[in-house]
Amino acid sequence: xxxxxxxxxxxxQLLILPTIGPKTAQRLALFILKLPxxxxxxxxxxxxDCREKVYPCPRCGYLTDVEPCIICRDESRDQSILCVAEEAxxxxxxxxxxxxxxxxxLNKNFNLMEDKGxxxxxxxxxxxxxxxxxVKEVVLALNxxxxxxxxxxxxxxxxxxxxxxxxxLAHGLPVGGDIEFADELTLRRALxxxxxx
Amino acid sequence: MKIKQLQLNNFRNIEKxxxxxxxxxxxxxxxxxQGKTNILEAIFFLAxxxxxxxxxxxxxxxxxxxxxxxxxxxxxxDKNANTTLSYEQxxxxxxxxxxxxxxxxxxxRLKTVLxxxxxxxxxxxxxxxxxxxxxxxxxxxxxxxxxxxxxxxxILKKRxxxxxxxxxxxxxxxxxxxxxxxxxxxxxMARLNYVNILDASVREIYEKLNVAPQQLKIRYxxxxxxxxxxxxxxxxxxxxxxxxxxxxxxxxxxxxTVLGPHLDDMHIYxxxxxxxxxxxxxxxxxxxxxxxLAELESFNKISGYYPVLLLDEVLAELDSEKRQLLIDYLLxxxxxxxxxxxxxxxxxxxxxAIFTIKNGCLMRKE
Numbered sequence: 001x002x003x004x005x006x007x008x009x010x011x012x013q014l015l016i017l018p019t020i021g022p023k024t025a026q027r028l029a030l031f032i033l034k035l036p037x038x039x040x041x042x043x044x045x046x047x048x049d050c051r052e053k054v055y056p057c058p059r060c061g062y063l064t065d066v067e068p069c070i071i072c073r074d075e076s077r078d079q080s081i082l083c084v085a086e087e088a089x090x091x092x093x094x095x096x097x098x099x100x101x102x103x104x105x106l107n108k109n110f111n112l113m114e115d116k117g118x119x120x121x122x123x124x125x126x127x128x129x130x131x132x133x134x135v136k137e138v139v140l141a142l143n144x145x146x147x148x149x150x151x152x153x154x155x156x157x158x159x160x161x162x163x164x165x166x167x168x169l170a171h172g173l174p175v176g177g178d179i180e181f182a183d184e185l186t187l188r189r190a191l192x193x194x195x196x197x
Numbered sequence: 198m199k200i201k202q203l204q205l206n207n208f209r210n211i212e213k214x215x216x217x218x219x220x221x222x223x224x225x226x227x228x229x230x231q232g233k234t235n236i237l238e239a240i241f242f243l244a245x246x247x248x249x250x251x252x253x254x255x256x257x258x259x260x261x262x263x264x265x266x267x268x269x270x271x272x273x274x275d276k277n278a279n280t281t282l283s284y285e286q287x288x289x290x291x292x293x294x295x296x297x298x299x300x301x302x303x304x305x306r307l308k309t310v311l312x313x314x315x316x317x318x319x320x321x322x323x324x325x326x327x328x329x330x331x332x333x334x335x336x337x338x339x340x341x342x343x344x345x346x347x348x349x350x351x352i353l354k355k356r357x358x359x360x361x362x363x364x365x366x367x368x369x370x371x372x373x374x375x376x377x378x379x380x381x382x383x384x385x386m387a388r389l390n391y392v393n394i395l396d397a398s399v400r401e402i403y404e405k406l407n408v409a410p411q412q413l414k415i416r417y418x419x420x421x422x423x424x425x426x427x428x429x430x431x432x433x434x435x436x437x438x439x440x441x442x443x444x445x446x447x448x449x450x451x452x453x454t455v456l457g458p459h460l461d462d463m464h465i466y467x468x469x470x471x472x473x474x475x476x477x478x479x480x481x482x483x484x485x486x487x488x489x490l491a492e493l494e495s496f497n498k499i500s501g502y503y504p505v506l507l508l509d510e511v512l513a514e515l516d517s518e519k520r521q522l523l524i525d526y527l528l529x530x531x532x533x534x535x536x537x538x539x540x541x542x543x544x545x546x547x548x549x550a551i552f553t554i555k556n557g558c559l560m561r562k563e
Contacts, residue, residue, distance in 0.1 A: 112355045115362060117369040146351050146376070153372045183302050185344050 061105025063088045080136040118154050130162045140168040198273040198502055199533045206266040207259040209235040210557040219550035222527045225537045227554035233537035237507040243269050243280050244307040254284050273502045278305045308504035312489045320472050320481040324462035331388055334492050338499050342387050349380040360452045382434045384458040392417040399491035406522045411468045420460040482514045503532035512538045
């Protein structure tokens, strides 16, 4: 069975989105067909606007449409504590915690197996942040996988060389979790990272 | 761990089999191509999620049916559990333990020790065979080993990649090298400890399964020299770091990692001489069987219960005297075993449960 060409085209376009398979794409396309033209136009316009106006803040990497971004211009934030993340989406997660420090997103161009080593990371903006003298502590909030570990060790080394304290997020038990059901690996990590109480 | 009930549907040539195995020795008898090994394969498939004969799950489905279903109910340490496995071309493979998706912990999974004729190469074959042997046990025993092993493999891949690209002076290489040493040491320590336990077990078993036993000894062989004396994480790390530094030139030249747990070996000595070079074919077979039995014993020493033993066509490899000694050992053992053979061939099997299998159908012999 052949679909009308514009419909087929819309389905193909929706398929480029992550987590969208052929069935969902078709469902979304048929739903859009039922919407009033005005709403569809709004949706399309919102996509274009967002893509055209939003970009990573050159200072911290948070997604913004103004410069400096809302985080950088907020003077009530603690300038002495800097959280380093891999992606802008990680900042959104950190913000939900109520963290009141500042951020830095690495322009992550690091993938060893694709021949992009640590040298490929542009550290200039990061060094400038450290050398401004305001930062007293760097919190490494990188993913707990091997690439994250390599990045963490690397950043820890250069940060410590600037005589800035380096910490990293703890690994361990989820809040509200049951010790009984924690796997031994997580529990071991939690034990290693225990705190004086 | 003992299997109380086993169910196979549309697996290989078997349309449907339900059996309640004996707690001790279960003996499956039948001609070639009747389905003896399929029963062992099904148990192993339930335990590990992969077959020892086929990489394609689709090959395991009976040729005229759409999907297979396996179920085992078993107990261990006074606990009951069951594992089910279904496979259909469209839905893929679904494993459930006690009706739920398996979690990170593998505590309630079915555990097996498998012996197939190919394992005779354990003694004679390449070091990789012996490393796989160690890794398989350690992964079943400890989640942490499993994690460390995957970690190590991953880091090694990166390290080799950097060496191949001649980036041994890059910042990445320094850090990857540190991580490499950290994770290598963890694997080494676990394997060294395990081989000690294995050594003690295998000696005892070897004496029971031989009429005139020679002395058997197993040692873990590192890919770099280690002084005698106290071995712990720190001394190992120190030594490995030193060795890695010393072989820098060689690695730069060969552009590959030249030492580490992925190149180690397990040496088996018979009367002080390397069994790989000096033991006869028959002796090597016998040692292979003993190693597998020692795997069971060591598992029990560490985890407090025995896995299920699966022995495929092992009797054909042994002389009649050793055959009877092995059967007697299994009959007296505290673990459950499943054994396949073409014939009973002058073996005294007084207390075993004997099943005959013909064309995918099973019958218990009274």
